[in-house]
Amino acid sequence: MFYIHCPYCGETREEEEFHPKGQAHIARPLDPDACSDEEWGDYLFFRDNPRGIHHELWVHAVGCRKFFNVTRHTVTYEILETYKMGEQPSITAEHPEGRPTDAVDQQASLRDGVRA
Amino acid sequence: MQRYSGFGLVKHALSHHENWQRQWRNPTPKKAYDVIIVGGGGHGLATAYYLAKEHGIKNVAVIEKGWLGGGNTARNTTIVRSNYLWDEAAALYEHSMKLWEGLSQDLNYNVMFSQRGVLNLGHTLQDMRDIQRRVNANRLNGIDSEVLDTKGVQELVPIMDCSKNARYPVLGASWQPRAGVARHDAVAWGFARGADAHGVDILQQTEVTGFKIRDGRVYGVHTNRGDIEAKTIGCVAAGNSGVLAKMAGIKLPLESHPLQALVSEPLKPVLDTVVMSNHVHGYISQSDKGDLVIGAGIDGYNGYGQRGSYPTVEHTLQAIVEMFPIFSRVRMNRQWGGIVDTCPDACPILSKTKVKGLYFNCGWGTGGFKATPGSAHVFAASLAKGEMHPIAAPFSIDRFNTGALVDEHGAAGVAH
Numbered sequence: 386m387f388y389i390h391c392p393y394c395g396e397t398r399e400e401e402e403f404h405p406k407g408q409a410h411i412a413r414p415l416d417p418d419a420c421s422d423e424e425w426g427d428y429l430f431f432r433d434n435p436r437g438i439h440h441e442l443w444v445h446a447v448g449c450r451k452f453f454n455v456t457r458h459t460v461t462y463e464i465l466e467t468y469k470m471g472e473q474p475s476i477t478a479e480h481p482e483g484r485p486t487d488a489v490d491q492q493a494s495l496r497d498g499v500r501a
Numbered sequence: 502m503q504r505y506s507g508f509g510l511v512k513h514a515l516s517h518h519e520n521w522q523r524q525w526r527n528p529t530p531k532k533a534y535d536v537i538i539v540g541g542g543g544h545g546l547a548t549a550y551y552l553a554k555e556h557g558i559k560n561v562a563v564i565e566k567g568w569l570g571g572g573n574t575a576r577n578t579t580i581v582r583s584n585y586l587w588d589e590a591a592a593l594y595e596h597s598m599k600l601w602e603g604l605s606q607d608l609n610y611n612v613m614f615s616q617r618g619v620l621n622l623g624h625t626l627q628d629m630r631d632i633q634r635r636v637n638a639n640r641l642n643g644i645d646s647e648v649l650d651t652k653g654v655q656e657l658v659p660i661m662d663c664s665k666n667a668r669y670p671v672l673g674a675s676w677q678p679r680a681g682v683a684r685h686d687a688v689a690w691g692f693a694r695g696a697d698a699h700g701v702d703i704l705q706q707t708e709v710t711g712f713k714i715r716d717g718r719v720y721g722v723h724t725n726r727g728d729i730e731a732k733t734i735g736c737v738a739a740g741n742s743g744v745l746a747k748m749a750g751i752k753l754p755l756e757s758h759p760l761q762a763l764v765s766e767p768l769k770p771v772l773d774t775v776v777m778s779n780h781v782h783g784y785i786s787q788s789d790k791g792d793l794v795i796g797a798g799i800d801g802y803n804g805y806g807q808r809g810s811y812p813t814v815e816h817t818l819q820a821i822v823e824m825f826p827i828f829s830r831v832r833m834n835r836q837w838g839g840i841v842d843t844c845p846d847a848c849p850i851l852s853k854t855k856v857k858g859l860y861f862n863c864g865w866g867t868g869g870f871k872a873t874p875g876s877a878h879v880f881a882a883s884l885a886k887g888e889m890h891p892i893a894a895p896f897s898i899d900r901f902n903t904g905a906l907v908d909e910h911g912a913a914g915v916a917h
Binding site for chain 2 (some may be wrong): 405430432441461
């Protein structure tokens, strides 16, 4: 049984309140009509399936009903972090101990810049 | 190969059963083979067997990182059926069913194939409409299948709660009498013994760590026991297919999920058929040993740990107890999880890849065991000829880009 921290509710709740929704950070092509069959098929069907750290989309189905992201290890099943939509993971396959702080800061400022 | 027979049993009894021949050798890898099969589960071993037996290609290695049938082959609920909706899928699974029917004789190995029939229950009007459609499609494809009403189901399975008071009342079912169960270990062992007898090298505890590719053509594999060369390589690695594909620089549309099953303590014979329910999601049969074999659904998230989640077990057992109140106090003995490689359209991939000479047979998801002989038969033919067998052709990896999916997801009997 997972205990998952919903970044919107700010609470750690049981797995059954949530649904997994597949790989996170998949951007819909901006102009679908301009996609080749290859690109469109890749967008619809082809997913990373790593043995190790994976970034996933989950929904707090019987809670706040919001989508958020989870970084989870697919062998140990350990949940390493949860973060809101639009944010980037701090733990990745390249940086399993967490990205160096300046990189995170840079990411955050970049993101804030984009948002602003 | 020493053939098994009643006479042999008597003969070996005289020497206290101490002189039985080993079922397969444990050879050291050669430098090169004609064909390498990566993955020593049922599908892989059977592919090697049919390559040797039907196509005369005997210089074959099966490379397995663990031991034979240590993966999903021995982790499933052993159900064999062919009542699939779409023509492409029906052809593949029915091809397999026909091979099952003569398999014990063909292998000279008792795979304990028992055609005890499979019921796929309907609990809603829409279920029943889908069942009627699927049964009609089956019959047009020459697959035995009929629609039963509540009374028909009750007659076949007297212990099932078919009353109107059930939370999800049983309105009827599809019934395939030729379907049934087989002993999964025996399937792996029988094919291994048969392949070995034809000269196939079965290399256990040998892990593929990379592919040797030059000019877009594969010519061998790296393993923890040295490099082995072959111009034709078939990967049949179930849940680990994605990892292998990545080594070859290929992307597969697969996601690996844990799928779990459980068995109870042994009971006296009480259930002589297989009952599956899509709607409440549980399936159950009773083994020859007497234990109830129960299958659950997959966990929704990706995972490679060979165990499943507790909520999934709980939901499945709720469904089983709802259908069979008589089982409410049966204790469970064992529970386990296997890693299944699920495809977006719930159909397998039998395909060439952009790397010449490298073939994949994967994506069987939750329903690969039933297809073991059929999948291997057409895959072996494809490897031997270098062209995909007509039954395998619709399951090319290209379908995810062309859009020609074989969408069995909602249509299959159950359990995808």
